[in-house]
Amino acid sequence: MSDNTRSIGGQAVTIKLAMKMEDSLQAFAIRAACFIGEQDVPYSEEFDGHDFGATHVIAYLGDEPVGTVRLRWFQSFAMPERLAVMKRFRGNDIGQLLIDRCARIAESRGSRMLYTQALPQDIKYWERHGWRRLDAEDTGKGPKRVVAMVRPVDPSKPLPETEAPESVTLRKEPQIDSSGLPVGDRA
Amino acid sequence: MTEQETAGPSNRPEITIKLASTSDEMMQCFMLRAAVFMGEQECPYWEEYDGNDYTASHLILYVDGEPAASIRVRWFAGFAKLERAIILKRYRSYGLFLPFVRWAKEFCRKKGYPKAYLHGQKRLWPIFEKDGFRKVDDKVFHFSDHEYGAFACDLEVGPDAPTVLTDPMVLNRPEDRLDVPGILEESMERGASCPHAGWTERRAS
Numbered sequence: 001m002s003d004n005t006r007s008i009g010g011q012a013v014t015i016k017l018a019m020k021m022e023d024s025l026q027a028f029a030i031r032a033a034c035f036i037g038e039q040d041v042p043y044s045e046e047f048d049g050h051d052f053g054a055t056h057v058i059a060y061l062g063d064e065p066v067g068t069v070r071l072r073w074f075q076s077f078a079m080p081e082r083l084a085v086m087k088r089f090r091g092n093d094i095g096q097l098l099i100d101r102c103a104r105i106a107e108s109r110g111s112r113m114l115y116t117q118a119l120p121q122d123i124k125y126w127e128r129h130g131w132r133r134l135d136a137e138d139t140g141k142g143p144k145r146v147v148a149m150v151r152p153v154d155p156s157k158p159l160p161e162t163e164a165p166e167s168v169t170l171r172k173e174p175q176i177d178s179s180g181l182p183v184g185d186r187a
Numbered sequence: 188m189t190e191q192e193t194a195g196p197s198n199r200p201e202i203t204i205k206l207a208s209t210s211d212e213m214m215q216c217f218m219l220r221a222a223v224f225m226g227e228q229e230c231p232y233w234e235e236y237d238g239n240d241y242t243a244s245h246l247i248l249y250v251d252g253e254p255a256a257s258i259r260v261r262w263f264a265g266f267a268k269l270e271r272a273i274i275l276k277r278y279r280s281y282g283l284f285l286p287f288v289r290w291a292k293e294f295c296r297k298k299g300y301p302k303a304y305l306h307g308q309k310r311l312w313p314i315f316e317k318d319g320f321r322k323v324d325d326k327v328f329h330f331s332d333h334e335y336g337a338f339a340c341d342l343e344v345g346p347d348a349p350t351v352l353t354d355p356m357v358l359n360r361p362e363d364r365l366d367v368p369g370i371l372e373e374s375m376e377r378g379a380s381c382p383h384a385g386w387t388e389r390r391a392s
Contacts, residue, residue: 029221029232037226040277042229043254051243065232088229184391 006101008092011062015101018056020184023163026065027056034084046082057101059085061096069098071105076163077150078106096129107153114153117146130155135166200250200281204290206363207245207257216245216257223273234331244362246294248287250278255301266339267295285318292342297365299348306335306370 006013018024028051035041050072059067067085071078080102085094103114118126123133131151152159209211217240224230239261248256255278259271269291273285292303297386307315309327320338327334365375379382 025214025217025236026232028218029225029236032218032221033226036275037222043215043275047214047218063233086225 004097005099006092006094008061008089013066013094013097014060015097016058016060017101017105018058020031023058024051024056027058027068027070030058030065030086031070031082031084033086035082038087047127055105057098057105059098061089064093067094067098067160069095069102071102073109073111074115076111077100077115077151078109078111079115081116099129103153112157113150113159114150115150120145120147123147123149128149136163201252202283202286203249203252204287205247206294206361207247208361212247213245215254216247216259219247219254219257219275220271220273222275226272227276228332230331246291248274248283248290250281250283255281256283256287258287260291260295261321262300263304265300266304267298269295269305270304272305284314288318292340292379294363296342296344297348298362299344299350301342301344303340303342305338307338309334309336312336312338337350 006085016023018027028047031046032043032059035046036043051070053072055071055073057069057071058065066089067083069083070081071080073079080099083098085098087121099114106112106114116126116131118131118133126149127133131149134148134150150159150164203321205212207216217236220235224235225232235371240259242261244260244262245252246258246260254275257271258269258273261268261270269288272284272288272291274281274287295303303320304323305315305320306328307320313340318340320340323337323339327336329335356369356372356375357365359371360367
């Protein structure tokens with residue numbers, strides 16, 4: 001795993017898991033700033049009902065929360081998503097620190113694969129960091145197009161073909177109704 | 188006064204304003220502020236969430252059910268302070284600001300506050316003046332990178348404003364619906380069984 005320390009202006013970047021309500025709010029606020037504020041994503045899409053079944057990882061510069069990623073747990077893989085770093089702190093590799101922490105948590109839970117859905121313009125970035133794309137049968141269209149990518153939790157142990165096949169079918173995660181039960185595909 | 192809807196032709200968006208009364212609605216207010224202040228205006232987290240969020244009332248405005256705008260209100264003796272007023276970028280052309288501020292002032296007035304007060308960013312002064320706010324003095328001050336002036340607007344408190352002599356069950360109502368019976372009035376149907384009376388008597392004897 002890559003070097004796990006970064007500092008900006010002499011101040012160290014620290015990473016921690018959200019443990020308290022205030023921590024979670026910080027994670028949510030960073031995402032709101034980046035996705036709702038900068039990218040104009042509607043609130044109801046950003047806060048999609050999966051936040052309370054996930055692990056939230058937060059990056060701090062001093063006391064200031066500056067980045068976050070949400071890690072969701074599946075039976076055969078862990079899924080980092082909604083990776084966000086505040087605009088003025090980008091370019092310092094904070095995103096990779098967050099992903100590295102995801103890999104370590106996944107490893108400690110016996111998970112061997114990280115899976116994510118990347119935007120087409122970000123594929124090169126992920127490939128530079130050891131991810132490879134899966135050929136997806138349906139990646140959606142236009143601005144909603146996403147690309148499935150995987151990487152082994154431990155870079156020295158490549159994923160067996162049975163676990164990371166060459167192609168997958170991307171399905172929209174079912175929406176959750178008010179009782180917390182999936183309501184099925186609304187496509 | 189809550190769930191105020193401007194029912195227009197069917198292609199007009201449905202605007203709903205209410206007092207945030209659940210943790211979800213509070214979260215929506217906080218996230219809208221993060222989007223605008225942290226995302227657009229680069230305000231640091233600890234300046235945005237300054238420690239006063241849990242002593243305040245939060246108002247939220249929805250456009251077709253989507254969280255779109257919020258205002259925080261803090262209660263001082265004799266005046267209510269409107270602050271952290273924001274509208275999400277995509278809704279800024281909808282003309283929501285003045286109706287929302289008026290709703291907030293009406294909310295304060297119905298609670299019996301004779302004055303609304305705010306710190307207006309200099310670029311927005313004409314808008315506040317148009318809405319009946321006047322500068323309280325000539326001072327200009329600054330915090331979080333912006334210049335501000337203090338404004339106040341008198342509110343006409345009516346005879347129905349709450350006092351200590353108001354019907355106690357009116358004071359128990361949700362604060363944005365003081366004119367509608369609340370859930371505690373429904374509980375009156377159960378009568379007063381005084382479940383702890385015996386316990387208190389035992390301690391006294």
